[in-house]
Amino acid sequence: MPTPAPYDAVADWYETEFLTRDPSSDGHPLGLGHLLDDLLGPGTGPCLEIGCGTGVHADRVRALGWTPFGLDLSHGMLRHAHTRGRLPVVCGDAARLPVASVVLLAAVAVMVHTDMPDYPRVLREVARVLRPGGVFVHIGVHPCFCGGFADRSDPDAILVRPGYLDGAWTRKSWTAQGVRDKVGATHLPLPALLGAFVDAGLRLERFAESGSPTPIVFAVRAVRARR
Ligand SMILES: C[S@@+](CC[C@H](N)C(=O)[O-])C[C@H]1O[C@@H](n2cnc3c(N)ncnc32)[C@H](O)[C@@H]1O
Incomplete structure (x- = not known):
């Protein structure tokens, strides 16, 4: 099935309202381009964007010298990526990447891990398709301030309710303007998230946070360990 x-x-x-919400940002309401620049960095060759959605990050990846191609589960999201010519795409499940083993030097996943019920499995797939030394950049909802339990109604005083340790799928959200209340989201506490990289054979290299005054996003640069 x-x-x-x-x-x-x-x-x-997502395409016409969510992404256009903050015209001052760099194409994404959370303004994530600087994280891609810093953590992915320049390079050449194919770069797989896992959960590329409407393809909004493709230009940024391309500007770094990489050749982006995207994979997503949703035909509806991919239709926007395709009709706007943002990047070549394939419909598929990140838990079973339709990519040969040990072929890629770069892969990125931006704001997707909370949409995936088994992100550790996705990380194992990433490790399988990367060549030794290949780079993987994860940019995701910050596990410590996840909207299922962190109420951002007052941006100057985030209220962290119980829920961090639960790791549960939820549609609960402090706002009706976001994604979580519409499609739900899972959550991995920080040790489980980082441990899944290590277990997959991905060496953690650098970390970053973004969002002020309290971070919204947590990002990781990892490298496929030599076998
Ligand atoms: C919040 S959107 C992010 C899209 C894009 N990366 C961005 O930053 O705008 C999450 C995306 O992950 C995709 N997704 C969720 N589960 C997936 C899976 N198992 N395999 C591939 N894509 C998946 C969704 O269809 C959706 O397009």
């Missing part, structure tokens, strides 16, 4: 793609139902809203 095909894996359900909850983003099909919100793809048009």
Whole structure:
């Protein structure tokens, strides 16, 4: 049975409302381009964007010298990426990447891990397709201030409710303007998230946070360990 793609139902809203919410940002309401620049860095060759959605980060990856191609579960999201010519895409499940083993020098995953019920499995797939020394950049919801339990109604005083340790899927959210209340989200506490990189054979190299005054995003640069 095909894996359900909850983003099909919100793809048009994501492209025309969510992504355009803050025109001062660099194409994404969270303004994540600087993290890609810093953590991915310049390079050449194919770069797989896992959960590329509408393909909004492709230009940034391309500007670094890489050749982006995207994979996503949602035909609705990919339709926007394709019709706007943002990057070549394939519909598929990140838990079973349709990519040969040990072929890529770069892969990125931006704001996707909370959408995936088994992110550790996705990281094992990333490790499988990367060549030794290949780079993987993860940019995701900050595990410590995740919207399922962290209430950002007052940006100057984030209220962290119980829920951090639960690791549960939830649609609970402090806002009706985001993604979580529409498609739900999972959560991995910080040790589980970092441990999954290590268990997959990905060597943690650098970390970054983004968002002020309290971070919204936590990012990791990891490298496929030599076998
Ligand atoms: C919040 S959107 C992020 C899209 C894009 N990376 C961005 O930053 O705008 C999450 C994306 O992950 C995709 N996704 C969720 N589970 C997936 C899976 N198992 N395999 C591939 N893509 C998946 C969704 O369809 C959706 O497009």
